[in-house]
Amino acid sequence: MPRSTKFTPLAMFFHWAVFLLITYNILQHPELEDFPPALAADTMTVHMGVGLSILILMIARLYWRMTHPAPDLPDDMPRWQQRTAHFVQWGLYLAIFAMVFLGIAAAAFAPYEASAFGIVPLSWMAPANEHIHEIIVELHEAVNKIILLLFLIHVLAAGYHAIAKKDGVLRSMLPW
Numbered sequence: 603m604p605r606s607t608k609f610t611p612l613a614m615f616f617h618w619a620v621f622l623l624i625t626y627n628i629l630q631h632p633e634l635e636d637f638p639p640a641l642a643a644d645t646m647t648v649h650m651g652v653g654l655s656i657l658i659l660m661i662a663r664l665y666w667r668m669t670h671p672a673p674d675l676p677d678d679m680p681r682w683q684q685r686t687a688h689f690v691q692w693g694l695y696l697a698i699f700a701m702v703f704l705g706i707a708a709a710a711f712a713p714y715e716a717s718a719f720g721i722v723p724l725s726w727m728a729p730a731n732e733h734i735h736e737i738i739v740e741l742h743e744a745v746n747k748i749i750l751l752l753f754l755i756h757v758l759a760a761g762y763h764a765i766a767k768k769d770g771v772l773r774s775m776l777p778w
């Protein structure tokens with residue numbers, strides 16, 4: 603059955619802005635083991651700034667989502683698919699918040715001067731400790747894998763709806 607309802611323009615903005623920023627942070631993929639501290643600080647500053655921007659967008663987005671319900675999924679969509687869609691979407695919300703907070707903790711303990719965009723200092727939050735830093739970065743990396751897995755399921759489902767079902771689910775998140 604075709605769906606007429608769409609997400610609000612602001613919900614679309616949050617969705618696609620977070621998509622772009624997360625993709626940037628994943629692709630930039632900082633591997634700093636061999637970097638001298640000054641260069642590490644430089645490389646990380648955009649990653650951290652983008653990460654904090656994701657946090658601000660996600661807080662606003664969560665508020666918007668709570669006050670503006672998503673359009674209904676198609677009536678003929680099997681129950682298990684509807685449940686999976688909700689599980690994946692809320693899993694993504696949770697994983698992104700976990701990712702950002704682990705990132706902030708990793709930055710706080712980093713053995714280099716950590717700051718977001720060179721203007722929001724983060725090192726003052728905890729004493730530099732390479733051991734704790736490495737453990738938190740491992741967790742940050744583990745949550746990244748969870749995000750990638752949920753993202754893959756989410757995109758395959760969107761493609762299935764657009765190509766096989768042609769039921770308007772993908773269009774509900776597109777401005778046209």
Ligand code: HEM
Nearest residue numbers: 627628632634650653654701702705706708709739743746
């Ligand atoms: C959703 C947003 C984020 C994504 C997708 C992301 C992704 C990643 C990835 C893929 C790595 C590489 C991990 C590895 O292979 O070792 C990494 C490392 C790191 N990220 Fe993030 N990150 C995000 C947010 C943040 C935030 C908000 C901060 C801090 C404010 C941050 C700080 C760090 C630090 C300190 C490292 C480790 C660099 C090192 O080796 O010292 N990240 N991040």
Ligand code: HEM
Nearest residue numbers: 613617621624667687691694695753757760771772774775
């Ligand atoms: C090419 C990439 C993507 C496509 C084609 C896509 C497509 C869609 C579509 C069609 C919906 C509406 C589904 C429904 O009505 O239930 C949706 C919702 C959603 N998407 Fe994506 N998406 C993509 C990337 C992402 C990424 C990277 C994230 C998170 C990191 C994400 C998180 C969500 C969430 C949480 C919802 C639920 C609605 C909301 O709360 O805003 N999506 N997406």
